[in-house]
Amino acid sequence: MHFKLHRKLIGLCAGLLISTGLQAQMVELDRVAAIVDNDVVMQSQVEERMDTIRQQLSERGTELPPEEVLRTQVIDRLVLESIQLQMGERAGIRIDDASLNQTMQQLAERNGVTLEQFRAALDRDGINYNQAREQVRREMIINRVRQRRVAERIQVSDQEVRNFLNSEVGRYQTAADYRLAMIVLPVSENASSDEARQQAEVVSDIHRELSEGADFTRLAVSRSGGEHALEGGELGWRKAAQLPPTFANAVADLEIGEITAPLRSPAGYHILKLLEKRGGDNLLVDEFNVRHILIKPSEIRSEEEAAQLIGRLYERIRAGESFATLARSFSEDPGSALNGGSLSWVTADAMVPEFREVMTSTPENQISAPFQSQFGWHILQVEGQRQVDMTDEMREQQARNLLQNRKFDEELQTWLLEIRDEAYVEIKS
Missing domain, CATH: 1.10.4030.10 (Porin chaperone SurA, peptide-binding domain)
Structure with missing residues (x-):
């Protein structure tokens, strides 16, 4: 009896050892x-x-x-x-x-x-x-x-808008779109002159390799420090006006498939490649007369509570209550709430993707279902649609939006460097 019990204990221990060994192996695989x-x-x-x-x-x-x-x-x-x-x-x-x-x-x-x-x-x-x-x-x-x-770090002044519209890039903002790829060698604001010089030497070596026929995508994946490195450096389609002036001027001189010389920006060194180019000489644009209600999540209102509130407002509007009245009472967009949620006439390009998609697919005089963007939960009402020439007011609106996009792209790279520097990061492998 004692012998049999002893054998059972040995078997149990063996099972535990096997289990522990497997667990150790799993930890090793998922360390x-x-x-x-x-x-x-x-x-x-x-x-x-x-x-x-x-x-x-x-x-x-x-x-x-x-x-x-x-x-x-x-x-x-x-x-x-x-x-x-x-x-x-x-x-x-x-x-x-x-x-x-x-x-x-x-x-x-x-x-x-x-x-x-x-x-x-x-x-x-x-x-x-x-x-x-x-x-x-x-x-x-x-x-x-x-x-x-x-x-929140970006501001575009009226003077910047006027200067942009008077610039060569601003005058030809509708002339062309570019599909670009980019290799980036980041240089932190706190980098020493030696570190900056080393990156300048590296980008020169990369440019030489590209000039000698090296594959841009391969070098972007292996050498670029930009956010799009693992996509082969591809940025997608960009208007000339969305690019920093130095980039826009350099790209304007390229033929499809060509690369720029190394370019310096506050974020580091860049090499751009022009993948495709398309014209944009149609000055007629669609405008939408839109009202909206915005409900934002906050420290005292969760995403779920914001969704529930916008849902209740949607049902009240469908039941016959005034969209404008509810917008004045509930909307948390300070620029439009006092006007009953009216954004007046806007273009699709001026809106964030989620808002743009719902706005352009909502029939005139109809209310959209609640939808979400990075700003919060929305309901919108399309009160009219028209096609107009590019008026001065429209040009200013587009210029402001393009300048904000340009500044966003520049500021994003700086911000990413900052949060990486400020975080505690310990690489284990």
Whole structure:
């Protein structure tokens, strides 16, 4: 009896040892890759993101950078994401499931497929839909953090608008759009002259390699320190007026496929490549006469409570109450609330993407369902639509919006450097 019990104990201990060994192996596989303030980046996150990047680069036919270079780029990206997500959590920014579902639906529609087809396409590519959905949630939070923290640092004066409209770039703002890619060698404001000189030498070497035929996308992935490095440096379409003057002037002289000489900005050194160019000589634009009600989440009102309040206001309007009266009483947009929520005549380009999409798809004299942007929850009413020539007032509005976008892009890079410098970051791998 004693012998049998002893054998059972040995078997139990062996089972515990095996279990402990497996657990140790799992911990080893999912160890901490970086400590970021009150958060950690896990090795599994790094590997998952690296797999995604490898697949994206492979689909583009781009040569993969060395493993350690790719790992460093991915960890840096995840560290910055973690910092911004923690800022979002402290600010009470939440993305509810309804908003996330709506965004996933919009992503599917932009790709010309149904949500079910979108999920099936992700599955075929080996991408878990729920993981993709959570990544979209993270990106939405990060976008709202940036809008709140970076936009508040930006001011555009009337004089800047006038100077811009009188400038060569301002006069030709509708002449062309550019699809650009960029390699960035960041230089912090606190960098020493030696550090700046070293980065200048590196960017000169990269420019020489590109001039000798090196692949821009490959070098952007492996050498660029910009936010779009892992996308091959691609920035997408930009109007000339959205670019800093130095960049706009340099790009204007390029043929498709050519690169600029190294350019200096407050954020560092840059090399731009012109991928495509398209004209924009149609001066007729669509304007919308819009009212809206904005309800913002805050320290005393959660995202869910804001959604519930906008929902109640929507039902009251549908029941016959005056949109303008409710806007004066409830809207938290100080620029329009006193005018019954009226934004007067605006263009689609002047509005944030979520607002623009709902505004352009809402029939005249109709009320939209509640929707969310980085500013909070909205209801809008389209009271009219017209097509007009580019008036002086319209030019000023577009100029202000373009200047804000330009300053946002510049300020974003500076802000990202600042929050990275201020955060406690310990890289473990």
